[in-house]
Amino acid sequence: MSDQNRPASEPLRLVDVQQAVTAELDRIAPVIDDLGARFADAGHELALVGGPVRDAMLGRRSNDLDFATSARPEVTERILRGWGDAWWDMGRSFGTIGCRKGDWVVEVTTYRSETYDPDSRKPDVDYGDTLAGDLGRRDFSVNAMAVRVPGREIEDPFGGVVDLAHQVLRTPGRPEDSFSDDPLRMMRAARFAAQLGFSVDPDVVRAMTEMAERLSIVSAERIRDELVKLIMAPHPRLGLTLLVDTGLADIVLPELPALKLERDEHHRHKDVYEHSLTVLEQAIEQEEARFGGKPDFVSRFAALMHDVGKPKTRRFLDDGTVTFHHHDVVGAKITRKRMQALRFSGDETDAVCKLVELHLRFHGYGTGEWTDSAVRRYVRDAGDELVRLHVLTRADCTTRNKRKADRLRRTYDDLEARIERLSEEEELAAIRPDLNGNQVMKILGIKPGPEVGEAYRFLLDLRLDEGPKSPDEAKAALLAWWAERSEGRPPAG
Template sequence: MRARPSRLLHLSPVTPAPDAAPLRLVDVQAAVSAELDRIAPVIDELGERFAAAGHELALVGGPVRDAMLGRRSNDLDFTTSARPDETDRILRAWGDAWWDMGRDFGTIGCRKGDWVVEVTTYRSEAYDRDSRKPEVQYGDHLAGDLGRRDFTVNAMAVRLPGREIEDPFGGVMDLAHRVLRTPGTPEQSFSDDPLRMMRAARFAAQLGFAVDPEVVRAMTEMADRIEIISAERVRDELVKLICAPHPRLGLELLVETGLAERVLPELPALKLERDEHHRHKDVYEHTLTVLEQAIDLEPRLAERGDIAPGPDFVSRFAALMHDVGKPRTRRFVDDGTVTFHHHDVVGAKITRKRMKALRFSNEQIEDVGLLVELHLRFHGYGTGEWTDSAVRRYVRDAGDQLERLHVLTRADCTTRNQRKADRLRRTYDDLEARIDRLAAAEELASIRPDLDGTQIMEILGIGPGREVGEAYRFLLELRLDNGPMETDDATAALKEWWAARS
């Protein structure tokens, strides 16, 4: 294993991420050996095919890093001395399906059974300071290709078919330390590609790694460089960060370095000033805690709803944004309290505007915005004073986001007063039980009037038009107030409404 021997003997402690276990080099070596044996059907055969054609091939980047961490994946990245046309020829003789959308960047992909493979020609890139798009130049050496990568833990390779590990920048040791460093100076790396600053935060969140102080300093000094990156690229990194196992680590790094001011300014804005006369909960810390509690509650979404298991961006981002309306709505009261009236409505508008700027889909914007807008609705429930009509409206307004609203509302309780926390939990348990009972009796998931449009026109003797819509809305409100009605009763109510309207 080609790591720097002198560094092997001088491991210094690095602040571990939550639930992080120390990594020993012997464990790293055992993990990578086991993973290479598992993927041997791919790496050995491909290595031999490229070697027979006179080319070098190496497993590189994330797959090598993950192998050392004991993580498994069937998506494998390789780098090679072969040019794209020759790579394409070799893969077509081996794989089951092929694609070359990345040919302009030297990348050819294929699928072989359950394996997905991408092979990229050695690259040596030159960057325009005002653009993150590199001018692609092919290289001739593996070390040069590794040197252009973002972090040392991603700048390791396994030469094939011999399985020699290449680690010219000490990635093995950084992985053992659980620390992120750049192969060269962080200033040069971030100047070449400012998106790497976002990736530092994302990898901290994904891997639970600390970030080298020099990298943090460079991120802080160069935060404004992120502004040349497209909104779509920033959005994609932000989504990966928020869906990572430890998003708090990445978000705190974005705030600490000033990057959040450029990409998600609503987050650092939650650090509201406090004084000795007007005290309120730390909104920034509260928000990060709500996010973590929402993550803990995510299994509910798969158990009770139709949301796939795993990280759920919509519920996580709603938790992160639920209080962003507070800075604009904060008011000081003479008795020493602070109010944030209507911060739910204001926050929903702010959230939709930010997500639109980051080029999120309209569906995601509306889903997250709705959750932010409704996150306080439960607090009007009191100790169960809501009528059945109010419960129906709660379900109707939440629509297909009801299960996510349950998660957000429960996560929003961060009080340290155990008695109060238990009371809120029991009260929400009661609300959910009432929803379940009404749902079983009334099909709440698809609340509709007791008469449809055709019946409305027949009963009132009118054709299609505005009046039908008004009648439909009247019947819907009647349904929400009274629950299901017999057809005769609904018909009588409709005629009475029509007569009074006329």
């Protein structure tokens, strides 16, 4: 049974591990046998290491292969240049040389260790001499296994196979030493829990909690990359919960634990923290229908962050109720600040923040009272994020009241149907005024300037309010607006 089909709680059998490894090594034989022989002929060791070995034991397949070698980077480069179709050395400072051979992507790294200076954001790289030493410096025992090639001897000095069978994450040595060497490994513990559905050894959790502040020396970009992998994993709740429980989230995503003490007046059975995790999971459930089953970071992260404005906007009223007025707008600003701090791209930041700001818009729809004009504005404001807004809005319903949930679902079904109908009739996705800028200038006899922009905005509002018009109708409306404007009266529309 492949890992994708096996329940996370079901233990692995040793016989299944052995069969999975044998099958995968046979599949990748054209790479490991040939490349292993080339390194051996050059007098050096080569071993398949880390994730590819772990995934082979889980029945997963990948054409991205990582190797460790006794050869120094210049020797590795020479061997790969004579074997691969293309090569690269962006990781040379870490001892890594990469290449592509047909459909295979290969990276070979010199035996090494990574240690952090207490005040440095970047690890120092020291080359090692043995495979066992290299494995001992890796993050977790399930990633500290290797297969020597071309002989295919399995090296498992730290019990990775046993931990894999028990679905637990442990460090090869003391977790305090591992996390001191590379604090980012604490984030990786949460990421692998989310990716594999594994539990984390209590000693590892304890060390993460005690050493959480150590993560502050790691660069924002490295933290961001781990966070993205966690969010995109099959079980992000596991990883996020671990970050919050250990205090790591206070450093990397403080907005998340801040939700834990806030009660949501719409979801009294759970706090906003639990609600947000549930919304994330419900957004993931829609990926098959909306995105062809592919994980979508923007919709997932927007689901997680959509209520982060609530702590700052919470107000207690005299009648005992609680309000969170404008938490959508405040939340969008908080989200932007966090994503900028983590060095996300401008496009990703804009997309997530737009969704956070718009996530309440549907609740003004009532039972379908919106005019066609309001529906057009909903589509215009969502822009390229309309599908993701559909995902977030539907995911945001976490009520246990089946009747209420069914009513909200039917109401949003109605809104989507109206959007589809209007889109077919009016091309809503590319909605524009019925006259362009050149036509406006010709009709009004004006030159480029602010007045053209005013006229354009009038025509756009007219288009949204009343739908498409013929050129003659649009011209008449524009001239009437211009006449009122010229007379100093507030223009119509």
